[in-house]
Structures are given as structure tokens and as C-alpha cells.
Amino acid sequence: MAASAACARAPRHPAVPAGTPVVVVSIDTLRADRLPAYGYRGGATPRIDALAREGVLFENAYTTCPLTLPAHASLLTGRLPPEHGVRNNLGYALRPGAHPTLQGLLKARGYATGAAVSAYVLRGETGMREGFDFYDDVPATVATDSAGRVQRAGPETVARLRAFVDRSAGRPLFLFLHLYEPHLPYEPPEPFRGAARHPYDGEIAAADAAVGTFLDALRAAGLYDRALVVLTSDHGEGLGDHGEDDHGILLYREALHVPLIVRLPGEARAGRRVAEPVGLIDVLPTVAQLLGLPAPAGLPGRSLFAPEKGRRLYAETFYPRIHLGWSELRSVVDDRFHLIAGVREELFDLRADRAETRDVRAAEPAAADALRRELAAHGEGFAAPTAAAPEVAERLRALGYLAGPAPSAAAGGARRPDPRDQLPLLRDVRAAFTLAAANRDAEAVTAFRGVLARSPALFDAQFGLAESLARLGRNAEAEQAFARAQELWPAPSGEIAMARARVALSAGSLGEAERHGRAAAAAGIAGAQGLLARVALGRDDLAGAERAAREALARPGDESAALVLAEVHLRRNQAAQALALLDGVRDRQREAGGALRDLEFLRGDALGRLERLEEAQAAFEEEVRLFPDNAPAYARLAVVWALRGRTVGEVHTLLERMQAQVPGRETALLAARTLESLGDRRTAAAWRRRAGSS
Secondary structure, three states, X not given: OHHHHHHHHOOOOOOOOOOOOEEEEEEOOOOHHHOHHHOXXXXXXXXXXXXXXXXXXXXXXXXXXXXXXXXXXXXXHOOXXXXXXXXXOOOOOOOOXXXXXXXXXXXXXXXXXXXXXXXXXXXXXXXXXXXXXXEXXXXXXXXXXXXXXXXXXXXXXXXXXXXXXXXXOOOOEEXXXXXXXXXXXXXXXXXXXXXXXXXXXHHHHHHXXXXXXXXXXXXXXXXXXXXXXXXXXXXXXXXXXXXXXXXXXXXXXXXXEEOEEEEOHHHOOOOOEEOOOEEHHHHHHHHHHHHOOOOOOOOOOOOOOOOOOOOOEEEEEXXXXXXXXXXXXXXXXXXXXXXXXXXXXXXXXXXXXXXXOOOOOOOOHHHHHHHHHHHHHOOOOOOOOOOOOHHHHHHXXXXXXXXXOOOOOOHHHOOOOOHHHOHHHHHHHHHHHHHHHOOOHHHHHHHHHHHHHHOOOOHHHXXXXXXXXXXXXXXXHHHHHHHHHHHHOOOOOHHHHHHHHHHHHHHOXXXXXXXXXXXXXXXXXXXXXXXXXXXXXXXXXXXXXHHHHHHHHOOOOOOHHHHHHXXXXXXXXXXXXXXXXXXXXXXXXXXXXXXXXXHHHHHHHHHHHOOOHHHHHHHHHHHHHHOOOOHHHHHHHHHHHHHOOOOXXXXXHHHHHHHHHOOOHHHHHHHHHHHHHOOOHHHHHHHHHHHXXX
């Protein structure tokens, strides 16, 4: 009886000791219904499953926005997007000091606050860094030619945050870990690549392993058993449901329903499942209440351990309006119904139709009215994004997001198109970028032009077209396409000027290259000074090239300028100085895991001049391995092969390989000149005839 009385008097809401370690893990783009803990049978996530057994699982948790930056802003402030003001991944930032954050609240109580994030979207400049003692993000200075350069693998991010844990022994800790694996492109590492039936599931398995590594590190540090651990996601993924392959456009359940697991210290309440609807905005007030801290006033969320009957949760996406000129979508969900509003409304009964296939507005007018009133209470205010630099937009495009400004609004106040009706165009845009990313630029050009025929003012497609034309060496068309892209961008763009400078330099138009290069340099674009050095080199102005190259090297992140300086040394017959400079660049590139075009080509040139032919051959072979479209490297390699006694047949085969990799008249003429230098005039003449017929 005494025990029963004690239980009756026990508060429903748990509490944790002061100084309890607080850990928040966010796995980007993770649909709740693709986890075994939520009933999925097509994947394996043993570490998340174990965490769910040790904690409390919330079956119906929802994000505020299917985009990374706005959703994480809501997670860490407890505010909805209309309140914190971040409505998109691009053009918005959390205003310093505008809203208390979870990390700020804990830092004020003596916590050491550390975060490590895995994608450029959450770079510190977005305001996400505020309140963290340590914030390790993906550097803004990385190259932007692939998604791999603007995101990083989970194990590396885990290692960065683990180092902070090791340095912070003895202090209470708040840790925020962001993993990006389930996000496009789905490229799971082994052994997860072959073990999953869908690459998305393989990426989830890889994220699960990274979570396990991190939790093991906390256990080894003596933190895990007494920690408060929250695992969640910022949003889900379309995976073709309702016609959307990824996320950001639509607001159906597959995009909004996220996992949410809370493990209390000592596994209190382990194995519980909560069915009431909750949201990311509830995490901050939950941590505050568990620790006995006053939560900021006016938060729309509430503690996860004080569920509210009849709870209604708001979500939005302005991504289609910002980048495509389509209508935004907004929604409200409760414990049964989900209303999605835009140009038209849809209402779904989640108890009977969790896949949201049947609109029940006609059958449930009272439910629709109630949710519509809730939606109206959130207002319709919208502040347009600030102008973003195209180089930032390019990094987000590398992650699969559209990032250019929307086409101009239709004249006469015409209604914006409904994004639910426009998905075929978006799929074609994605397909064009996929072709470009696979180096299938000729096909990409056709695809981009097909998109632009339907949507002529779509900046992303116009810029993608220009980039593909430039890579194909179709310089005149590329210049026209970049010029049109600049017309679509709302302000003069240093990045577009840089692209036009590269095209002009490739075409041999040194005056245009210099004009655009100076505009890029004035805008502070990385690499602009190096390009101006190349312009000077093209004019055989060695002093000017050296001056510009050294100025470029004084700034971080422009190793290509070192190649210009090395070429200056070579033209001055200073092969030893050139080689020393190039070897230093090679060492730094290897340490960073990168590869720089023409680095090995110039090393081969320097080594050849020093009569170190075996090493020169190795350098040229490495250049053609790394950059199989570098025709001059094949030509130099052919000469070295001949000098080192390779057969005439082997040399001819190498030149045929060069032509296959870089087909065209100029390549055939290069082969002819190479053979003439080796004294094979008969075969050279045949190559010249081939050039004439190209």
C-alpha cells in the first residue's frame, strides 16, 4: 500500500540531475517509416533499434519544413519557420540573438557546447554556430564540382565531435551530431552498398553504424549511461511517393514524418511508445523541463513527456515559390487528419489512409474547417530571401537542391502554379543535372534545352546548360548561355563572371578573359587572380604572370596559381625551381585527398627537362589516369615512350587512345605534330588527313 501511494504521488514528468550530458543526433533526410523500430522490414539498423529499446519512441513526430536549414533552426530554437524566419536553405539565416537556442540555454548553465555537421547547408555562417563553443562544419572554401566536396562521411564527422568530447572532460556537455548519409546522392559505402535492397536503405544503415560508433565513444568516456540522448531527423524523403523523388517541394507524410527517440539517463521509461503527435519544436522545451530550466517564453512546443490531446502541428515549404515561381504549400496535422493547402486543399484521414491516397475533404468538412482555422492562425507573412552568391548556390546544387532565383511572377497577378501539378518539369531538371554529374554533357545539353523550352527563366537550368557547354569546349555557345544566366540573376555575379572568364580563356580570347576575370577578382571570387595570371601567361608576359600568381598564392585556397608560377619557371628554363614548387603542391593535394589538373603534366615536363625520363613517364601516366581528357599529356607521354624505347606500334596505340578520349580536329593535329617531332612523317600525314576530314 505504501509503495502504491508513493507511485500515485510520483510526478508524471521525469526529471534528470543537473549537469546531465545532453546529446542530440540528427540523421538528415531519414523517413521514420524506413526504420525497423517504426515497423520497416526492408533494412537493418541495429544501433537505432537498441536505442529505441532503451528509450521512449514517439510514433508520430513531425518536422516543420522538409528542408535541412529551416528544420534544424526549429529543432534548436523550438520555433516555427514564420517565427525564426528561416524559410529555405538559401537566402536566410538565424539572426544572432533573435531567439534563445538549446545550446545557448545550456551554455549559460555551464555546459561545454559542441557540434559537428556533415553538410555545407548547415555551415556556421547560417547562424547555426551561435551558442556553440565548438562548431565543426564543412569548409566554405572547398571546390564545388561534386556533392562529395560539400558533404562529408558520417565517420569523419563523428571523429571531429569525439575529439571535442575528449578535450572537454570534467564539464557538463551538450553535443549536437548531424549525419548526412541518407541524403542524395544515395551512394552507401561497403558493406552497406550490397546488403540493402535500395541504396537509400544502405545509406540509412551507414548512418546507423556512425551513430553506433558515436554512442560507443560516449560509453568509453563514461557519459552514455547518464546521458539524455535525442535521436531524430530534419525531414523525410519522397522516394517517388506522390511523384516526388527527394524532398522540398511537397508536404505529404513521407516528407514530414520523422523518427524521434529519447533515451533518458539510466534507461528510465525504456521501451515506451507514444502515439500522440509531437514535433521537432518540442525538443527544446523537453530538455529544459527535464533539467529544471526555465524555457523561453512563448514557445509553440511543449515537453514530449506532457502530451496534449488534440495537438495540431504546422509545416510549410516555400522552396517551390523561391526557386521555381510555383505556389508555396502549408499544412497542419493532428492525431487523425492532415490538411495540405496551396492553390488547392487536400485532407487525409491518417487512421484509415496513412499513405495519403484519398482526399476526404468532402466527407469531413468539419475537420477541414478546424485545420483551416489553425492554418490561418499562423498567418501568411513571407519575407523574400536575400540575394545569395552564386558560388553558394552552386554548392547547394551539388547537393541536389535548386538554388537559383525563381522566374519572374506572371503578369497581371496570375495565380502561381501548383507544385503538385509541376513535378514532371522538376524531374526533367533533376535528370539533366544527373547527366551532367555523370559527365554525359552532350545529353545534358539536350535535356537542359528541353527544360528551358518550357521554363525559359529557370536559372538553374540555364546555368547548368552553360556549364555543360563549357565542358564540351563549345565556347561560343557557353558564353551566350552564361550571359543569359547573368540576365536571370538579380545582381552582377562574380561567379558568373569567373565562368565567362574561363570560357574566354579556353577560346583564346584573352581580352574578354581579362575583363571578366577582373570583375570576378573585384567580387573576391577564389581563383580569379590565378586566372589573370594565366591570361598574362597567354600573352607571354612572364613578369605579369608571376606577379599575379604570387598575389593569388598569398590568398588561401588557390593552388592552381602555383601551377602558373611553375610554368613561368619552365619558360625561363628553371626546371629545378618548377619541380620543387610542384612537388610541394602534390604533397598538399595528397594530404587533402584531391587532384589538380595539369599538376602531373607540369611535373613530367620539369622531370623531362632534367633528363629524369623514367619519373617523367610516371608523371604523364598519372596525369592521363586522373584526367583522361588531357590530350597534351598523352602527346608528351608518347614522346617519352619513344625516347625510352617503346615500339612504334605502342606509340601509335597511345595516340589513338588520345583521339578516342578527346575526339576532334585539334586532337588529330596534336597527334600529327607529335609524330612529326619523332620523325614519323608518313603517319603524321595520315593524321593530318584525318584532321581535315573531322
